[in-house]
Amino acid sequence: MAFSILVCIKAVPDLASGGTLAIAGPWIDETVIGWCMNHYDAYALEAALAIKDAATDITVDALSAGPDRVQNTIRRALAMGADTGIHLAMNAVGRLAPATAALSIARFAKTKRYDLILTGAMSEDEMHGITGPMIAAALDLPCAAAAVEISLDVAGRSLTATCEMEGGMAEIVRLPCPALLTVQTGQRIPRYPSLSNTIRSRRQAIERAVPDETANHTPTVDTLRVSFPQQTTSCQFFEGTRIEKADRLLRLFNDNGWLK
């Protein structure tokens, strides 16, 4: 029985490879940074690919909404093993508000009748954690957040998800498909692209869809500014050579009676 999965991925500023943030206008300077796949979305894609690996007749589509730069992230998803890459071409300069992204993705997904939609639990850059649930709300799908384990019953068209809670607790929920899950990091480390998939991803066309951006009903939330956190003056930075710093730290530890 065929089963289709959509994974929503976001291109975010790549800070892991040494990029640093600079501020320009009300947001960051997007011209001086590289872009990569949101870490949480990579876990969502890995969860989808693991489901695909374990059964037959499962397709995984990877979708990203935004300007042309998101295509590199879509290629990465293809290289990891997604069957189809979809670019929701949205010309919004700068950022897409969660509700805007959710509405466009939902309108697209509705035409494809996916059995399961996966998103990351949040994005590394804006950290809202609401786009996934808003897609589910727009499509009236059952939804669970922060899944760390997914067990799919393809024949029964349902899934059981273990969702992380605070303090080491986890809630287990059952959802009928179609459903949407947001995926938390931790369960399976996202795979590296295989050579054959990387070669395929370079040749494969990315499906392009242009969403109707006109009828967005949600009230706007404007970013006024971003700033670096104020440095509190109470932190004392140890100066000197490495040995001097080590000795000062040991003196502090010793004076407090913590050392053996």
Added chain:
Amino acid sequence: MIQNKCLGTVLIVGETVDGRLSAGSRDLGNQASRLAGQFNGQAVGVLTGHDIEQVARSWSKTAGMPVIVLDHAQCRYPNPPLTASGVGALADECSPLAVCFPHNMRACQAAATMAWRIKAPCITAVDAILKESDYFVLKRAVFGGKLRESVSVGHVPMVLTIMPGLFSPSVSLEVPDHSPSVETRLLADTNHRFIPQGINRRKDTDQALERAQVVVSAGRGLKGPEYKGLLDAAAGMFKNAAVGGSRGACDLGWLPHSLQIGETGRTVSPALYLACGISGATQHLAGMRESRTVVAVNTDPKAAICNLSHYAVIDDLTVFLPVLRERYDRMRNKGDEV
């Protein structure tokens, strides 16, 4: 009780887990009156669960606000869709200024779902609220705490998730002559598509982290599992120490998840927290904020952890920790103090 037109209502949404108030809800309740004051409104609590009237009375009393219980058998465990529809119906009824949830992933889900339905703006992880002339400025951390974002919202109601400790606990100076009211409403049996099965509680094999006087903790700055020995060696200098890690280090498999410190992991409050290569994302800080002394070893002096630290050494932990241990050994071998 929610028809106070003069002041306007701020809904404070709490939850119970198997009949007990969640920690985030307790914290939000403690902030309720100051939070409502910020909107020039009056706090009304909403508590979801099943058979929780006693819990609701006690929450209502400590938070000093009336509470409406939304009761459903499927709310014994957190149920974001039922919460969203129940609170959404209350919002339709009382036109609140704001609806505030504690910040966690499923509250984000409930907040997003209800905001979508009532066409309200949704802002999560809010840690400061300021009133301007005709709009509100909300502040939140982005990029894992590397930057702070200020957003403006001029639309009510707004749906928010609130970081713990945004305001210090409200202290009511007046002793109320009567307890605030508690009213129970049974939620309609409408949702059959989100079926809670139960709760898994992590079984910590030991309480070493919680009992330790010193916690040596590492983040992504550890660079790889091959450096874990450096943490053990550092911990070995102390009388009573344990090793922990940030989510980043645990997700990468460098440290076991059972040692993860933070919002979704363990909470520690040692005399000394030695944070090595930890950037200080808010989720991590939630698990170690109560530490009495915090020392950071980090290559980035701008890392958020330095804001919370008392002392910091700007260095690569994989180079600094071996030197620290070597100086310690030398000091002990000489038998003299540094």
